[in-house]
Amino acid sequence: MQFYHIFARSPLLFLAGLVNAVLNRHAYPGLRMLQQATGLVLLMIFLSQASGRGQSSSPNPRRPFSLTLNTPHVILDVTRNIRLDCGYDGKAASQIRYVSSVRLMKKSNPGWTKIAETKWYNVSLRARTDKKSNEKNLLKYRWNVADESVFGIYRCDVIGFDKMAASIHESSTKLELPFMDLTSFLIKKDNDHHREMESFRQEIAELKADSIRDREKAKQYKITPHD
Numbered sequence: 001m002q003f004y005h006i007f008a009r010s011p012l013l014f015l016a017g018l019v020n021a022v023l024n025r026h027a028y029p030g031l032r033m034l035q036q037a038t039g040l041v042l043l044m045i046f047l048s049q050a051s052g053r054g055q056s057s058s059p060n061p062r063r064p065f066s067l068t069l070n071t072p073h074v075i076l077d078v079t080r081n082i083r084l085d086c087g088y089d090g091k092a093a094s095q096i097r098y099v100s101s102v103r104l105m106k107k108s109n110p111g112w113t114k115i116a117e118t119k120w121y122n123v124s125l126r127a128r129t130d131k132k133s134n135e136k137n138l139l140k141y142r143w144n145v146a147d148e149s150v151f152g153i154y155r156c157d158v159i160g161f162d163k164m165a166a167s168i169h170e171s172s173t174k175l176e177l178p179f180m181d182l183t184s185f186l187i188k189k190d191n192d193h194h195r196e197m198e199s200f201r202q203e204i205a206e207l208k209a210d211s212i213r214d215r216e217k218a219k220q221y222k223i224t225p226h227d
Helices: 004-008 012-023 029-055 182-222
Strands: 066-071 080-089 098-107 112-124 135-145 152-161 167-171 175-177
Touching: 066 152, 066 175, 080 098, 080 152, 098 135, 112 135, 112 152, 135 152
Parallel strands: none
Antiparallel strands: 066 080, 080 135, 098 112, 098 152, 152 167, 152 175
16 A cells, blocks of 8 residues: 555656565675665655645735735825725635725734724625726725824724625735924935936946947957957
8 A cells, every 4th residue: 555655746756666666686796886775766766856845825815805005105294195905805815705995004013003983884805896907995994184193104904704604804005104294305306316327327338348349249259340
């Protein structure tokens, strides 16, 4: 039975092991190199199977629930119509089948504070999902203008039931809105501009250096480069 299990898992591994056993039983001096090669084959087969098993599971599975911001920057007393969206990605796996409520939570000290909540009354999670994109918007929260209360760390909590009617609680990844006033924003943009210009200068210098090297090589081989 033990040999049958080995053969069922890997016929090639079973065959290599059988050959190695025969060589061990008849260990003639001229067959030692073949025996060593067979042992190496066994090791390679084992490592390849172990690697295949390790790659079968995804290390970072995509979360079914997300939290997104509708603007790239939030500036104190400047940015208007800020919106946070709690969304559902139908292509990602979730244990929740029916949604009872969706909450927007903000990090506080200590714990989390509920900012907004929508009641779904056990609606199917896949109901009314956009068939083209497999996405659903579960909750939207807006601010007319960015005041100090806007900044912080947020997440979405989805509460519902699985197919066995057990209560399930899943969360989105955290989203941080760092504090930024107009002065710090302008400083940041100026620094970004300087970094972009420096990168541009480096690219130009590298192109000039490459051009000089090409001309030197052309002179060595007496080849006139085309303009």
